[in-house]
Amino acid sequence: MAEENLKGLMLPVVIGKLLAPLPLFPLQFILSRMVRGIAQRRPEFFARLGSHIDSSYAIDVTELPFVLLLKPNPRNPELTAHRRPDKVASDASIAGPFMELFKVLDGRGDSDAMFFSGNLKVSGNTEAAVCLRYALDDLEGSVIEDLLHMGGPALMPAHLLLQRLRRLEMQA
Amino acid sequence: MNTQAITPNAKPELVCPAGTPAALRAAVDSGADAVYCGLANETNARNFAGLNFTPDLLEQGIAYARGRGTKVLLAVNSFATAPRTQLWFDAVDTAARLGVDAVIVADIGVASYAAEHHPQLRLHLSVQAGASSPEAIRYYCSEFNVKRVVLPRILTVTEIAAIHREIPCEIEAFVFGNIGMMSEGRCSLTNYVTGTSTNMDGVCSPANAVHYMDLPDGSKTAGLGDFEIDCFAAGEHAGYPTICKGRYLSPVRKEPYYAFEEPVSLNLSSLLPDLIAAGVTALKIEGRQRSRSYVQAVVSAYRRAVDDIAAGRWHDLSGLVALTEGGKETQGAFQTKKWR
Numbered sequence: 252m253a254e255e256n257l258k259g260l261m262l263p264v265v266i267g268k269l270l271a272p273l274p275l276f277p278l279q280f281i282l283s284r285m286v287r288g289i290a291q292r293r294p295e296f297f298a299r300l301g302s303h304i305d306s307s308y309a310i311d312v313t314e315l316p317f318v319l320l321l322k323p324n325p326r327n328p329e330l331t332a333h334r335r336p337d338k339v340a341s342d343a344s345i346a347g348p349f350m351e352l353f354k355v356l357d358g359r360g361d362s363d364a365m366f367f368s369g370n371l372k373v374s375g376n377t378e379a380a381v382c383l384r385y386a387l388d389d390l391e392g393s394v395i396e397d398l399l400h401m402g403g404p405a406l407m408p409a410h411l412l413l414q415r416l417r418r419l420e421m422q423a
Numbered sequence: 424m425n426t427q428a429i430t431p432n433a434k435p436e437l438v439c440p441a442g443t444p445a446a447l448r449a450a451v452d453s454g455a456d457a458v459y460c461g462l463a464n465e466t467n468a469r470n471f472a473g474l475n476f477t478p479d480l481l482e483q484g485i486a487y488a489r490g491r492g493t494k495v496l497l498a499v500n501s502f503a504t505a506p507r508t509q510l511w512f513d514a515v516d517t518a519a520r521l522g523v524d525a526v527i528v529a530d531i532g533v534a535s536y537a538a539e540h541h542p543q544l545r546l547h548l549s550v551q552a553g554a555s556s557p558e559a560i561r562y563y564c565s566e567f568n569v570k571r572v573v574l575p576r577i578l579t580v581t582e583i584a585a586i587h588r589e590i591p592c593e594i595e596a597f598v599f600g601n602i603g604m605m606s607e608g609r610c611s612l613t614n615y616v617t618g619t620s621t622n623m624d625g626v627c628s629p630a631n632a633v634h635y636m637d638l639p640d641g642s643k644t645a646g647l648g649d650f651e652i653d654c655f656a657a658g659e660h661a662g663y664p665t666i667c668k669g670r671y672l673s674p675v676r677k678e679p680y681y682a683f684e685e686p687v688s689l690n691l692s693s694l695l696p697d698l699i700a701a702g703v704t705a706l707k708i709e710g711r712q713r714s715r716s717y718v719q720a721v722v723s724a725y726r727r728a729v730d731d732i733a734a735g736r737w738h739d740l741s742g743l744v745a746l747t748e749g750g751k752e753t754q755g756a757f758q759t760k761k762w763r
C-alpha cells in the first residue's frame with residue numbers, strides 16, 4: 252500500500268517531467284479547444300462566475316512545468332500555458348498539488364477543504380477566488396470525463412490514465 | 424440519554440442549507456425534509472458572489488426537490504431599505520409564483536407585503552428578526568400569520584420549552600454550523616469595518632474586502648478592510664476572516680486572543696432529544712456558503728440521528744466533529760448562558 256501511495260504522489264511529477272521539454276505551442280492549441288468545449292458543455296459554470304467572467308485566474312499546479320492562465324469570459328474563453336518563472340499577471344491565483352485540483356475537476360473534491368486546508372494557496376482578489384470556488388462546487392460530474400469525451404476514441408489512453416489516477420488518489 | 428421512541432407526528436423536520444443547485448441536490452439526496460435557499464441578490468443573508476439562485480435555477484431546484492418529497496423554503500431575510508424595497512417585494516412575488524413551501528422573512532415591511540399580497544404563502548420568521556420572547560413572536564403571528572419562528576441562538580433549551588408553551592406557531596432551532604456571538608439581525612461589525620451591512624446587504628465579511636498576506640516567516644495574516652482579523656503560524660489552518668472570531672492584540676494581554684468568540688461550530692447532536700421534547704418542530708443546519716460535500720456529510724449524519732431518535736435507537740454523531748470549524752464544537756447558549 253505504501254508503495255502504491257508513493258507511486259500516486261510520483262505520477263504527477265513524472266507527467267510534469269515528460270511535459271517539460273515539449274514546446275508550448277501545441278499545448279496552447281489543446282488548452283484553447285478544451286476551454287471552448289467546456290464553455291459549451293458547462294455554461295452554468297461561467298454563469299455562476301457573474302461579473303468575474305472578466306477576471307483572470309492563474310492556476311499554478313506545483314508539479315507542472317508551466318502555469319495556466321484562465322480567462323473565463325464565455326464569449327471568448329481562454330486557457331493558456333506560461334513557462335515558469337515568467338510572471339503571469341492575474342486577478343487571483345490558485346496554487347497547489349496536481350492531485351488536489353484533479354479531485355475537484357473530477358467532481359469528487361470538497362471545495363471547502365480545497366480552499367481552507369492549506370494545501371492550496373489562494374492569493375489576489377479573494378472575491379474572484381471565492382466565486383470560482385462556488386462555481387467549481389456547483390459543477391457535478393467530472394469535467395475531466397467531459398474533456399476526454401470531446402476528444403473521442405483518440406483519447407482512449409487518457410481514459411486509462413484517468414482510471415489509474417482515480418485509483419491512486421483513493422489509495423493516497 | 425433519552426432513547427424512548429417519539430410519536431411520528433413529533434418527528435422533527437430536517438431543514439438543510441442549499442447555496443447552489445448542486446448543494447440543493449446533495450441535501451435532497453441525503454435526506455433533507457426541507458431545503459432553504461436564497462436569490463442571488465441582497466434579499467437574503469448569504470449574499471456572496473457566486474452563491475445562490477436565479478429564479479430559473481430556483482424553479483428547477485423546486486422541481487427536483489418536490490419530485491423527491493422535499494420542501495423548498497426561500498430566505499428573503501435581510502432588511503428592506505428605502506428606496507430599494509421593491510427588490511424584496513419582487514423576491515416575495517417570485518417565491519409565490521414559483522410555489523415555494525414557505526418564505527423566511529425578517530423585515531416587518533416584507534412580512535406585511537407578503538401577508539397582504541400573497542395570503543396563501545406560508546411565512547416563517549427568520550432568525551434575523553431576533554424574536555426571542557413570546558410577546559414578540561405572538562405579534563408576528565397575529566399581524567402577519569407567521570406559522571413558524573426560527574429562534575435566535577441565545578436561548579437555553581429550558582427557555583425554548585417555556586416559549587413553546589406560550590406561542591401559537593412552530594419552532595425551528597439551529598442545531599449545527601457556524602455560530603456568531605451577536606444577537607441575530609443586530610450585528611454591525613461588518614458594517615463598521617467595510618461599510619457593507621450584514622443585515623441590509625446580506626453579507627458578513629464580504630469577500631471583496633477580504634485579503635490574505637503571506638509573511639516572510641511563513642505565517643499568514645487574514646484581513647478585512649483596513650483591519651487585521653487574524654494571523655496564522657506557518658502550517659496553521661487559515662480560516663476566513665470573520666470579525667467575531669478574530670484574534671486581536673490588546674495592551675493588557677501578552678498574546679493575541681479571541682476577543683469575542685473562538686472559531687467553533689454549533690453542534691447540538693447530543694441535545695436533540697431534549698430539543699424535541701421542548702417542542703422544536705424543525706432542526707436547522709447552517710451552511711449555505713459551504714461545499715456540497717460538506718452539506719452531504721452533515722445532512723446524512725443528522726438524517727440518521729433524527730431517524731434513530733424517532734425509532735428509539737441510540738444515535739452516534741461523533742463523526743461530525745471532523746466537520747466543525749477547527750475541529751471545535753459548542754452547544755452555545757442552548758446548554759447554558761455562561762458558555763463564553
Ligand code: SF4
Binds near residue numbers: 605
Ligand atoms: S461578525 Fe459574527 S456575529 Fe456578526 S454577523 Fe458576522 S458571524 Fe454574525
